[in-house]
Amino acid sequence: MNEQNLVALLKEGDQQAYACVVDELGNAVYNTCLGLVQNAHDAEDLAQEVFVAVFKHIHSFRGEAKLSTWIYRIAITRSLEFLRTKKRKKRFALIQQLFPGTERDNTFIAPAFYHPGVKLENKERAAVLFKALDQLPENQKSAFVLHKLEELSYAEIAEVLGLSISAVESLMVRARQNLRRLLQPYYEKNEV
Amino acid sequence: MNHTDDIENSLDGIRRAEASPYLTAKVLSRLQATAKQLTSPRWVYITASCLILLLALNLVLLIKAEKRGPHHNDAELMARQLGLDNDNPVSYH
Numbered sequence: 177m178n179e180q181n182l183v184a185l186l187k188e189g190d191q192q193a194y195a196c197v198v199d200e201l202g203n204a205v206y207n208t209c210l211g212l213v214q215n216a217h218d219a220e221d222l223a224q225e226v227f228v229a230v231f232k233h234i235h236s237f238r239g240e241a242k243l244s245t246w247i248y249r250i251a252i253t254r255s256l257e258f259l260r261t262k263k264r265k266k267r268f269a270l271i272q273q274l275f276p277g278t279e280r281d282n283t284f285i286a287p288a289f290y291h292p293g294v295k296l297e298n299k300e301r302a303a304v305l306f307k308a309l310d311q312l313p314e315n316q317k318s319a320f321v322l323h324k325l326e327e328l329s330y331a332e333i334a335e336v337l338g339l340s341i342s343a344v345e346s347l348m349v350r351a352r353q354n355l356r357r358l359l360q361p362y363y364e365k366n367e368v
Numbered sequence: 369m370n371h372t373d374d375i376e377n378s379l380d381g382i383r384r385a386e387a388s389p390y391l392t393a394k395v396l397s398r399l400q401a402t403a404k405q406l407t408s409p410r411w412v413y414i415t416a417s418c419l420i421l422l423l424a425l426n427l428v429l430l431i432k433a434e435k436r437g438p439h440h441n442d443a444e445l446m447a448r449q450l451g452l453d454n455d456n457p458v459s460y461h
Contacts, residue, residue: 191396198392206387216385223387227395228402293383301378324379352376359375 179243186234198227201244204326205251207293211321212255214289214306222258226251241335248326248336252318259314291325308358316351319344 177185177196185193205226210219229250237246294302309317318337322328328336330344337344388394 194396194399195392198395202387202391203384206391207385210385219385220388220391223391224395224398227391228398231395231399232402291382292385294379295381298378298380301375302382305375305378325382326384355376362375 180239183234183237183239183243186231194227194231197230197243197247201247202227204244205247207325208248208251208321209255210291211309211325212252212317213258214310216292218258222251222254226254229254245332245335248322248328249338252322252336256314256318293325304359304362305355308355311358312351312354316347316354319347320351320355323348 182193182196186197202223206219206223209222209226210216213219213222226247230247237243241249288303289306290299290303291306309320312320315337319333322333322336323330330341330348333339334341334344339347
């Protein structure tokens with residue numbers, strides 16, 4: 177089935193077409209969300225949300241980009257929104273802890289994230305990288321996740337993020353520079 | 369090799385994380401649940417139109433009242449025509 181037919185069926189509310197899209201792109205969406213939010217449970221929930229949003233707003237899909245590009249875009253947007261809300265709650269919890277009598281809330285202390293697809297020998301180093309990745313600005317983080325985890329080309333990332341290819345290149349350069357800066361203390365500690 | 373490259377290369381050969389095999393079923397049931405919750409857009413439009421109409425009517429009435437002037441409401445006008453207002457020198461006993 178070509179994409180145009182699939183989109184037409186989605187617009188008609190065809191359940192089989194829905195299932196086909198989830199089967200085809202479910203892992204891609206889940207993997208993208210997981211790379212950004214770094215929590216399996218949240219990523220699973222977000223992946224479901226993304227597909228629900230896709231099917232609810234399929235009428236606004238004009239077919240200017242590929243369906244997968246559009247879905248990636250929704251996945252990125254939803255994941256970043258989720259992270260912003262989480263950060264806001266974390267900040268509020270920190271302020272609350274300043275007042276006496278408030279119990280310490282440890283739900284916001286993120287444990288080390290181990291991506292299930294990383295080779296066993298790289299697990300620890302990848303966890304360090306993911307921790308640093310979490311501190312990057314949103315657009316750099318998104319570009320890095322799409323390139324490294326989803327193996328999208330710069331041209332594809334440019335389409336997803338609505339940027340030019342050179343802008344994506346520069347995002348990746350800055351992401352690498354920032355990661356080096358953030359990982360410097362880790363190297364110094366491990367070299368001694 | 370630079371240590372930072374070493375870390376960055378830790379993602380080399382990474383496999384895509386796999387979603388739950390029940391993702392499709394979960395998405396479809398979530399979709400049905402939200403479809404039940406949602407009010408039909410038709411009703412949203414009807415309610416919105418009614419509200420706008422009500423506001424417009426209120427606005428028209430307000431403008432009309434303003435044009436008539438602040439002291440000339442219907443009751444006062446009728447009282448004046450019948451000579452029942454306080455300024456009328458003729459008294460009825």
